[in-house]
Amino acid sequence: MAVRLKDIAQDLGLSVVTVSKVLRDHPDIGEETRKRVLKRAKELNYQPNLAARSLITGRTWTIGLVVPDLLHPFFAQIAKELSAEVRKKGYSLFISSSDEDPALEQQEIAQLVARRVDVLVIASSQWTVEGFRRIEEENIPYILLDRQFAGFESNFVGVDDRAVGLLATRHLIEQGCRRIAHVRGPEISTAVGRLEGYRQALAGAQMTPLPGHIVSIGTSGDHRGERGGYEATVKLLSSPQRPDGIFCFNDPVALGAMRALLDAGLRIPEDVAVVGCGNLSYSDFLRVPLSSVDQGSKKIGKAAAAMALKLAHNKTARRPKKELIPPHLVVRASSLRAS
Amino acid sequence: MAVRLKDIAQDLGLSVVTVSKVLRDHPDIGEETRKRVLKRAKELNYQPNLAARSLITGRTWTIGLVVPDLLHPFFAQIAKELSAEVRKKGYSLFISSSDEDPALEQQEIAQLVARRVDVLVIASSQWTVEGFRRIEEENIPYILLDRQFAGFESNFVGVDDRAVGLLATRHLIEQGCRRIAHVRGPEISTAVGRLEGYRQALAGAQMTPLPGHIVSIGTSGDHRGERGGYEATVKLLSSPQRPDGIFCFNDPVALGAMRALLDAGLRIPEDVAVVGCGNLSYSDFLRVPLSSVDQGSKKIGKAAAAMALKLAHNKTARRPKKELIPPHLVVRASSLRAS
DNA sequence: CGCGTTACAGTTATCGTTATAGTAAGGCGG
DNA sequence: CCGCCTTACTATAACGATAACTGTAACGCG
Numbered sequence: 001m002a003v004r005l006k007d008i009a010q011d012l013g014l015s016v017v018t019v020s021k022v023l024r025d026h027p028d029i030g031e032e033t034r035k036r037v038l039k040r041a042k043e044l045n046y047q048p049n050l051a052a053r054s055l056i057t058g059r060t061w062t063i064g065l066v067v068p069d070l071l072h073p074f075f076a077q078i079a080k081e082l083s084a085e086v087r088k089k090g091y092s093l094f095i096s097s098s099d100e101d102p103a104l105e106q107q108e109i110a111q112l113v114a115r116r117v118d119v120l121v122i123a124s125s126q127w128t129v130e131g132f133r134r135i136e137e138e139n140i141p142y143i144l145l146d147r148q149f150a151g152f153e154s155n156f157v158g159v160d161d162r163a164v165g166l167l168a169t170r171h172l173i174e175q176g177c178r179r180i181a182h183v184r185g186p187e188i189s190t191a192v193g194r195l196e197g198y199r200q201a202l203a204g205a206q207m208t209p210l211p212g213h214i215v216s217i218g219t220s221g222d223h224r225g226e227r228g229g230y231e232a233t234v235k236l237l238s239s240p241q242r243p244d245g246i247f248c249f250n251d252p253v254a255l256g257a258m259r260a261l262l263d264a265g266l267r268i269p270e271d272v273a274v275v276g277c278g279n280l281s282y283s284d285f286l287r288v289p290l291s292s293v294d295q296g297s298k299k300i301g302k303a304a305a306a307m308a309l310k311l312a313h314n315k316t317a318r319r320p321k322k323e324l325i326p327p328h329l330v331v332r333a334s335s336l337r338a339s
Numbered sequence: 340m341a342v343r344l345k346d347i348a349q350d351l352g353l354s355v356v357t358v359s360k361v362l363r364d365h366p367d368i369g370e371e372t373r374k375r376v377l378k379r380a381k382e383l384n385y386q387p388n389l390a391a392r393s394l395i396t397g398r399t400w401t402i403g404l405v406v407p408d409l410l411h412p413f414f415a416q417i418a419k420e421l422s423a424e425v426r427k428k429g430y431s432l433f434i435s436s437s438d439e440d441p442a443l444e445q446q447e448i449a450q451l452v453a454r455r456v457d458v459l460v461i462a463s464s465q466w467t468v469e470g471f472r473r474i475e476e477e478n479i480p481y482i483l484l485d486r487q488f489a490g491f492e493s494n495f496v497g498v499d500d501r502a503v504g505l506l507a508t509r510h511l512i513e514q515g516c517r518r519i520a521h522v523r524g525p526e527i528s529t530a531v532g533r534l535e536g537y538r539q540a541l542a543g544a545q546m547t548p549l550p551g552h553i554v555s556i557g558t559s560g561d562h563r564g565e566r567g568g569y570e571a572t573v574k575l576l577s578s579p580q581r582p583d584g585i586f587c588f589n590d591p592v593a594l595g596a597m598r599a600l601l602d603a604g605l606r607i608p609e610d611v612a613v614v615g616c617g618n619l620s621y622s623d624f625l626r627v628p629l630s631s632v633d634q635g636s637k638k639i640g641k642a643a644a645a646m647a648l649k650l651a652h653n654k655t656a657r658r659p660k661k662e663l664i665p666p667h668l669v670v671r672a673s674s675l676r677a678s
Numbered sequence: 679c680g681c682g683t684t685a686c687a688g689t690t691a692t693c694g695t696t697a698t699a700g701t702a703a704g705g706c707g708g
Numbered sequence: 709c710c711g712c713c714t715t716a717c718t719a720t721a722a723c724g725a726t727a728a729c730t731g732t733a734a735c736g737c738g
Contacts, residue, residue: 354718357718391723394725
């Protein structure tokens with residue numbers, strides 16, 4: 001069925017090893033022989049059996065990616081970029097989506113570890129770091145994506161979340177907002193970082209969050225956060241001092257927030273300005289186009305790919321490296337007040 | 340480093356083969372031995388080396404998926420569903436995104452073929468079927484997704500595109516539209532099918548497309564179709580008989596169309612009703628929420644997974660099977676006229 | 679002329695698993 | 709007691725490639 005080294009060798013009256021050497025550009029092969037082998041290999045459309053190669057080299061030329069939700073454009077973008085980048089170097093990418101379920105995530109990691117992927121890239125929805133120790137035991141290098149763990153050393157690529165909060169909040173201040181609220185996300189590093197940035201920006205302007213102006217999206221079934229954003233905003237509006245600006249953890253939350261504001265008869269951005277994070281496509285087509293902090297998911301994907309390729313080649317473990325991508329703000333109507 | 344069968348065998352004073360048999364639930368093993376092996380395997384957290392297993396069985400327990408654009412929610416949804424379904428049966432999924440580039444797609448297919456995936460699932464952006472013959476030569480079963488090729492027999496899973504066109508157009512007719520235009524997509528089966536459905540629905544109501552009322556989105560750099568939808572609609576509006584309803588090839592095209600309509604000072608749906616296809620998330624948050632035909636991407640993913648698993652097990656080639664998922668219409672404001 | 683070097687190719691062992699065939703021990707009927 | 713089946717396990721040879729080593733000419737140099 002499939003062509004093997006043996007077939008080429010027999011055709012040309014050479015040994016298997018000689019053919020193998022030619023195809024791997026080994027030096028000690030004569031010009032004549034090399035040409036004959038290459039010609040025949042091409043004719044037969046020879047493709048090496050990667051299972052056999054992996055068996056002896058111990059490398060699989062595969063990389064594993066685990067994300068919480070492939071449907072989320074942020075992760076889809078990263079997956080796409082990562083796949084394209086590593087493909088250029090001959091790697092293929094296993095992708096799996098954990099549905100934000102830590103147990104499922106563990107299973108998928110175990111499966112990829114069993115496949116001996118050369119590198120694992122994980123945007124984890126884990127609460128603890130215990131699972132990562134297991135990967136370390138198997139000596140498989142891995143990279144955490146987007147979400148970090150406090151006090152845990154590891155390779156990491158993600159956006160600078162503090163800068164996200166800073167950018168968004170400073171922008172609202174510049175637009176003249178004086179009572180800026182924050183709808184924060186769950187207890188993961190991204191939400192914590194953005195909250196810190198928010199506080200820092202306020203502090204930089206001699207401001208402080210008003211009581212009740214930091215609300216959290218619940219853990220309602222809707223994991224994208226639209227409903228959470230809606231409900232959190234309803235809560236915000238019942239606060240004694242109504243906010244005139246809201247920085248939302250992400251875009252779906254911001255969409256929910258905007259719906260709540262419009263439902264309450266408020267104008268965006270005149271009464272309340274809104275900024276989200278993620279810069280989802282279609283933001284231009286919304287009822288009120290949404291200002292948003294772009295996380296540079298393409299850059300994150302490229303950076304993760306570069307780091308993964310480096311790890312795949314340096315089998316010797318190095319000190320973990322962190323790479324923070326600077327975010328940038330995309331201003332649209334939802335936060336643009338007449339000056 | 341990693342635990343091998345040999346390690347377990349030596350620990351228990353058994354042969355490698357016996358251990359292997361236990362772990363594969365082979366019948367001719369004594370109860371006592373079986374227990375001891377399972378216990379030790381668990382203790383050592385044994386994971387079989389899949390490369391070695393593949394080498395001898397010829398199966399890799401992997402499935403390859405190639406899509407034109409992973410960022411497109413339709414394909415992301417399918418990828419996610421496919422991954423989840425096949426993972427349950429112990430398969431892992433290679434995913435790659437071809438960027439709508441036929442040459443790149445060929446490369447990615449070649450790479451997956453070289454990896455001897457058990458099944459290939461392809462949403463192709465190819466113009467010819469030549470590439471698929473190569474896959475057949477390698478005896479790898481494959482499934483076409485979403486896009487078919489006229490006169491070419493193959494396994495296929497996708498939406499019933501004629502039904503898409505029928506549903507959307509009949510709905511516009513029911514809403515009282517009398518001059519229904521269609522912004523069609525490129526020369527691929529999905530666009531052709533939807534166009535046929537559109538014509539059929541009109542014919543069923545003794546109507547016929549007015550001259551100039553079928554326009555095509557160009558092949559502008561923007562492959563999502565927003566710009567194409569905008570420009571096509573501008574063209575439509577200059578037609579002597581202005582349409583009062585537009586069925587758009589997909590949602591991005593519809594977004595472009597709606598922007599063009601609003602820019603021209605027209606009201607949606609009072610002056611012109613709009614229906615798209617794809618039912619993207621966030622449709623609820625648009626300036627005018629968009630009516631859309633849902634393609635049932637989840638069902639497509641599940642159906643593709645089921646078919647792939649079947650193909651992976653029946654090594655004997657069968658007659659190609661086609662599976663058409665029925666679409667359904669989601670009515671929102673963009674097409675809902677007061678009755 | 680002998681020795682080392684270079685160019686080229688082949689031999690052998692190995693990766694971890696499974697397919698195939700085989701064997702020892704015990705039971706059972708005749 | 710013999711032959712013949714079961715039961716439970718083992719020995720050996722693959723699978724297709726690569727790593728590490730071994731030969732063998734031919735050639736240059738002192």
